[in-house]
Amino acid sequence: MTPDADIRPSPEALLTQAAREGRGRLKVFLGAAPGVGKTWAMLDDAQRKRAEGVDVIAALIETHDRAETQAKLAGLPQLARKPVIHKGRALTEMDLDGLLARKPALALIDELAHTNADGSRHEKRWQDVEEVLAAGIDVYTTLNIQHIETLNETVARITGVRVRETVPDGALEMADEIELIDLPPDELVDRLKQGKVYPADQAARALGSFFVKGNLTALRELAMRAAADRVDAQLREHMAANAIAGPWPTQERILVCINESPAAREAIRVAKRSADRARAEWIALNVAQTRMEAQPEADKDRLAGSLRLAERLGAELATLEAEHDVAEAILTYARDRNVRRIVIGRPRPRPFWAKWTSEDVATDVLRKAGPFEVTVASIPDEKPQASRFHLPRLGAEPRAWVEAVLAVAIASACSWGAEQLFPVASLSVIYMTAVVVVASRRGLGPALAAAVLGFMAYNFLFTHPRYTFHVSRQGELLTLGLFLAASLVTGNLAARLRARVDAQAAIADRTNKLYDFSRRVAAAATADDVVWASVSHVATTLRCEAVLLMPRGAELWVVGGFPPEDQLDVRDQSAAQFAWEKGEPAGRGSDTLPMARWFFLPLVAGDRRLGVLGIAFEDDRRLLRTDRRLLDALIDQIALALERLRLTEDLAATQLATETERLRTALLNSVSHDLRTPLVTIIGAAGHLAEADLPTDVRRDLAENIREEGERLDRYVQNLLDMTRLGHGALKPRLAPQDVAEIVGGARSRMKGVLRGHDLEVELAPNLPLILADGVLLEQVLVNILDNAAKYAPEGTAIAVAARLQGGRVELSVTDCGPGIPPNDQARVFDMFYRVAGGDRQRAGTGLGLAICKGLVDAMGGSIKAETGWPDGTGTRIVVALPLHNPEVSV
Numbered sequence: 001m002t003p004d005a006d007i008r009p010s011p012e013a014l015l016t017q018a019a020r021e022g023r024g025r026l027k028v029f030l031g032a033a034p035g036v037g038k039t040w041a042m043l044d045d046a047q048r049k050r051a052e053g054v055d056v057i058a059a060l061i062e063t064h065d066r067a068e069t070q071a072k073l074a075g076l077p078q079l080a081r082k083p084v085i086h087k088g089r090a091l092t093e094m095d096l097d098g099l100l101a102r103k104p105a106l107a108l109i110d111e112l113a114h115t116n117a118d119g120s121r122h123e124k125r126w127q128d129v130e131e132v133l134a135a136g137i138d139v140y141t142t143l144n145i146q147h148i149e150t151l152n153e154t155v156a157r158i159t160g161v162r163v164r165e166t167v168p169d170g171a172l173e174m175a176d177e178i179e180l181i182d183l184p185p186d187e188l189v190d191r192l193k194q195g196k197v198y199p200a201d202q203a204a205r206a207l208g209s210f211f212v213k214g215n216l217t218a219l220r221e222l223a224m225r226a227a228a229d230r231v232d233a234q235l236r237e238h239m240a241a242n243a244i245a246g247p248w249p250t251q252e253r254i255l256v257c258i259n260e261s262p263a264a265r266e267a268i269r270v271a272k273r274s275a276d277r278a279r280a281e282w283i284a285l286n287v288a289q290t291r292m293e294a295q296p297e298a299d300k301d302r303l304a305g306s307l308r309l310a311e312r313l314g315a316e317l318a319t320l321e322a323e324h325d326v327a328e329a330i331l332t333y334a335r336d337r338n339v340r341r342i343v344i345g346r347p348r349p350r351p352f353w354a355k356w357t358s359e360d361v362a363t364d365v366l367r368k369a370g371p372f373e374v375t376v377a378s379i380p381d382e383k384p385q386a387s388r389f390h391l392p393r394l395g396a397e398p399r400a401w402v403e404a405v406l407a408v409a410i411a412s413a414c415s416w417g418a419e420q421l422f423p424v425a426s427l428s429v430i431y432m433t434a435v436v437v438v439a440s441r442r443g444l445g446p447a448l449a450a451a452v453l454g455f456m457a458y459n460f461l462f463t464h465p466r467y468t469f470h471v472s473r474q475g476e477l478l479t480l481g482l483f484l485a486a487s488l489v490t491g492n493l494a495a496r497l498r499a500r501v502d503a504q505a506a507i508a509d510r511t512n513k514l515y516d517f518s519r520r521v522a523a524a525a526t527a528d529d530v531v532w533a534s535v536s537h538v539a540t541t542l543r544c545e546a547v548l549l550m551p552r553g554a555e556l557w558v559v560g561g562f563p564p565e566d567q568l569d570v571r572d573q574s575a576a577q578f579a580w581e582k583g584e585p586a587g588r589g590s591d592t593l594p595m596a597r598w599f600f601l602p603l604v605a606g607d608r609r610l611g612v613l614g615i616a617f618e619d620d621r622r623l624l625r626t627d628r629r630l631l632d633a634l635i636d637q638i639a640l641a642l643e644r645l646r647l648t649e650d651l652a653a654t655q656l657a658t659e660t661e662r663l664r665t666a667l668l669n670s671v672s673h674d675l676r677t678p679l680v681t682i683i684g685a686a687g688h689l690a691e692a693d694l695p696t697d698v699r700r701d702l703a704e705n706i707r708e709e710g711e712r713l714d715r716y717v718q719n720l721l722d723m724t725r726l727g728h729g730a731l732k733p734r735l736a737p738q739d740v741a742e743i744v745g746g747a748r749s750r751m752k753g754v755l756r757g758h759d760l761e762v763e764l765a766p767n768l769p770l771i772l773a774d775g776v777l778l779e780q781v782l783v784n785i786l787d788n789a790a791k792y793a794p795e796g797t798a799i800a801v802a803a804r805l806q807g808g809r810v811e812l813s814v815t816d817c818g819p820g821i822p823p824n825d826q827a828r829v830f831d832m833f834y835r836v837a838g839g840d841r842q843r844a845g846t847g848l849g850l851a852i853c854k855g856l857v858d859a860m861g862g863s864i865k866a867e868t869g870w871p872d873g874t875g876t877r878i879v880v881a882l883p884l885h886n887p888e889v890s891v
Contacts, residue, residue, distance in 0.1 A: 029041050044072060062111055096120075268284065328368065343377055415430045530641045704753070744812075771884055799817075826865075
């Protein structure tokens with residue numbers, strides 16, 4: 001039977017196809033950035049479908065007032081939107097029930113990552129799409145690459161902008177078809193400048209941040225890779241469902257086979273270089289076998305080092321278990337992953353008898369490769385070493401051999417007693433039991449010795465003629481031969497089982513130690529905590545001394561030790577410096593400066609060296625190879641923990657710099673616009689006053705303008721000074737009993753000019769008690785609130801000032817009839833420069849007024865909040881609550 005005859009459709013793939021029966025088909029128009037034309041392309045395709053007679057309906061389209069998109073939407077039937085109330089605001093969402101009742105052949109649903117308003121059936125629009133597909137309706141939708149959950153962090157690092165609305169990767173995996181909508185960066189920038197994407201003011205900001213050419217190029221690559229990955233997954237599903245033997249020459253993928261061979265490291269490097277050139281993903285595969293437990297420690301170390309190298313270079317690690325036909329297991333895995341190229345190490349020289357005792361994996365892979373491209377890697381200038389026959393390690397503990405002899409003696413005594421008391425047909429089972437006990441306790445060597453000794457004792461004591469090694473009966477000779485063979489096989493199996501149990505116990509112990517350490521370093525909040533957790537855990541686990549060195553300038557300094565250590569001698573310092581500079585082990589037990597007391601290993605995360613870890617033993621013993629593998633794993637954990645802290649600090653510094661730059665820009669904009677405007681008015685009015693022959697009423701109006709703008713300028717400057725004093729903690733309120741009516745009257749008098757176009761309504765509860773506050777600061781708070789209300793309330797509307805006793809405090813409120821503040825932003829209006837950061841659609845002002853109000857009110861022991869002014873969702877009410885002078889006053 002040929003290999004192709006054994007290939008059958010994958011049951012999982014067939015089940016996946018069966019689950020899609022009766023469901024609608026999903027097509028995603030995937031874009032790298034806003035403005036590339038996803039919605040336009042979707043509508044264009046829908047218009048062609050409509051011309052072919054397909055029942056198409058635009059369930060929800062977001063045109064964003066783009067003329068091209070609105071023109072392409074013309075003629076398509078549209079589903080009426082469903083009105084919803086979201087946090088007090090009237091919005092519209094897709095009418096899901098109406099769409100399911102209408103049941104068109106094709107529905108157009110824009111912006112897959114959209115979050116639905118409160119009260120909708122589903123939280124996310126992609127969940128709406130799932131329900132529509134389940135109803136058998138085909139769907140066209142749009143999605144930007146930055147909205148995919150697993151790419152959200154990557155896009156944020158590239159652009160510095162994090163989007164909040166995301167879709168899980170599974171939503172993209174629902175797609176039966178993906179169409180990549182792409183534009184060259186220069187063309188997209190031109191569209192942005194022409195106002196085809198955003199309004200002119202918003203486009204100007206976008207060009208300086210998100211829509212940088214480098215960002216757009218990186219986003220294009222991410223979009224292409226995401227589309228290619230999905231298409232590749234669909235291809236693998238098709239191959240599995242149709243019993244197609246791979247690989248198909250589509251997306252490049254490289255597989256490197258890793259074992260304990262010295263050539264494995266060179267194979268890894270070859271695969272890495274090939275993957276970089278082809279911009280392909282690569283997989284490092286290790287096939288685990290039971291015999292690996294009996295490998296020499298040097299081979300185990302070499303295999304562990306090769307796996308760490310592959311992981312450090314960015315490979316995807318994979319492990320298979322196969323006792324026989326390893327080559328076929330490798331090729332089967334390669335077909336399943338649609339790998340095109342396999343990299344293996346050069347086969348090592350093998351003795352002639354190895355052909356019957358073990359398989360030649362590399363040769364078998366080359367012989368069976370078929371459609372695969374196989375690359376054989378070898379170590380440059382390596383001299384082949386003659387293979388030597390190695391006997392199995394039988395153990396050398398004297399006590400083990402004594403136990404083997406003792407077990408045979410006990411078995412002989414038991415056999416003699418059994419023969420005297422019972423008519424036993426065969427006493428060999430007692431000796432075999434002794435062999436199994438010795439094998440389970442002491443391993444293969446003592447078990448083999450027990451089997452041979454048992455064979456000799458049984459022959460000497462219980463076969464005729466007795467007390468000789470001569471066998472007179474042919475049947476007993478066969479029994480002895482079978483006994484010896486069975487004892488050897490049973491002892492070998494028991495010894496292998498014991499070795500496997502010991503290996504599993506060692507693995508569990510190492511896993512527990514690594515888990516304990518990873519938990520400790522994950523809880524560490526500072527670099528000092530990580531350093532202390534690292535050195536203490538290494539010292540406790542390996543029962544040694546540990547020290548950690550990190551660079552300060554050009555030199556290494558001891559940053560932690562257990563027991564505490566603050567300096568090393570010259571020889572150890574040189575070894576540490578070598579390990580740091582070369583990225584290689586140095587010191588005791590290595591090839592570099594082996595006479596040093598300490599053994600040093602570099603801490604490496606990616607391509608970055610972070611420091612050096614050193615260990616030393618009090619009894620001057622060397623590091624065991626089994627401990628070395630555990631130490632390597634601990635070092636990787638330490639390096640990752642330090643790198644995580646470094647990245648966190650860098651991110652915090654970047655965020656601080658970004659916030660500082662944002663505040664600086666906002667302040668400069670405020671100074672250049674909001675402070676300059678009053679000055680221009682004052683200068684202009686003063687210039688007119690200098691002219692002769694002006695009527696008295698005109699001169700009076702000009703002087704009044706100068707006074708009002710001067711007061712306005714004074715308020716801005718005072719706000720800046722107050723914010724500076726609050727930031728440095730220099731503002732100390734002078735608390736004293738205050739009358740609310742006097743405070744309101746003083747603020748009303750100061751704001752008479754600003755409130756000229758509004759009707760100020762004052763409603764103070766009768767018999768209000770005195771409050772404990774700083775009168776000057778409280779009046780400044782009320783002035784800022786009134787000034788803010790006058791900016792946003794339309795002329796001719798009323799501004800209401802009210803005060804009442806509430807819950808042991810006096811609440812002073814100012815309510816306007818402006819457009820209001822969205823509920824999500826009501827807490828943010830007290831942030832510095834919030835108004836400026838909030839968008840260009842807001843009116844001019846420094847954005848400091850309400851921030852200063854919060855700082856002043858907090859300093860006086862009060863509280864301030866913003867809420868919706870009127871039941872219809874319009875207007876804003878700012879409420880200031882202040883403590884009473886006499887808290888015992890009742891309501």
